[in-house]
Amino acid sequence: MSALISRIRACTLCATRFAATATAHAPRPVVWFRPGAKLLIAGQAPGARVHASGRPFTDPSGDRLRDWLGIDEATFYDLDRIAVVPMAFCFPGYDAKKADLPPPPVCAKTWHDKVMANLGDVPLTVLVGAHAQRWHLGVRGPVTQVVAGWRDHAPRLFPLPHPSWRNTGWLKKNPWFEADLLPVLRGRVQEVLG
Template identity: 55%
Template sequence: MTEDSADGLETLLRRIRACRICVEAPQGNPLPHEPRPVVVGSRKARVLIAGQAPGTRVHASGLPFDDRSGDRLRDWLGVDRAAFYDPDLFAIVPMGFCFPGLDAKGGDLPPRKECAPAWRSSLLAEMPQIELVLVIGQYAQSWHLGDERSRTLTETVADWRRLLQLDRSPRVLPLPHPSWRNTGWLKRNPWFERELLPVLREGIYRLVMKRKRKPD
């Protein structure tokens, strides 16, 4: 890693964290509160976590997956909070950087439409060392997999073996959202914990934990 490349990433991250496009030039209704972009970029991490958008608790803390969903995701990965929040180990780049607000039923709105077109390609280009992208939920799967994804999220995640073996770099592994609202989905799809999670944890161990104390 050169000093120029590190500076380029840090400059881009500063621009993203100062972004107000969803208020000043929104697609549709503007963001209903002050923007607080949440993103973790890295020039060392081998794994990128591509989620949906921050929720209310993450909006308050500024820490990605700082909620029960994060607890479940860390369990899926087989890592503790210290490893998860080490930017040398994981980059965390949601599809929408800001909490999008709540719908009429009290659920989170979809990720803002402005974020990905404005920032995603340039940010990923600044992290060429990424070897594995974990695409969480339908919005991340749509962007990262395109026509390779299936009709539904369940079908896409069930197709994980083929998707993981595609001739592409970085490799992409689809996951459901770790929200506790998806507990029913996990019960209806026991193959996820039985078959996919062991492969995920082995990959995380190889790419992250095994090299944690090794110098680059």
């Protein structure tokens, strides 16, 4: 596993792609996993703040996600308990309008299966956003539809919308998410983390 982590941290597959973005940045893979994790956060890609910090979800999205999971920051960053494996390990950059670019598919194609094989059997996986849901569930439907069907995948998998502030309106339009899904998810998180 340590050799795989070292190879991912040294990855520069997307250097030319990132240099051509509005942010013109260099790759900085954010690697946060080790075997034995009880909870896997399968996300999309690091944002600009995570790119700067080198730790996953060190932004307001992370605060909201930790609230959704019902855990504190110390628990979230406990590598023996929680793994974070996004569909791309690097910040993909912004487009000319300052919108996040999607995760480059080459990252998942190159690394995802290897990481998942090394993680082994993880009792609980949280699928954050459409990119992770497509990969892990093989679904192409709208996020609302996928998240609304969460009972089809629980208790091992929980699809969630991205916890970005941009989804605050979505949360208001879908009160069932906080009323029905989150209590079950929090209970399951406590169960697997002990």
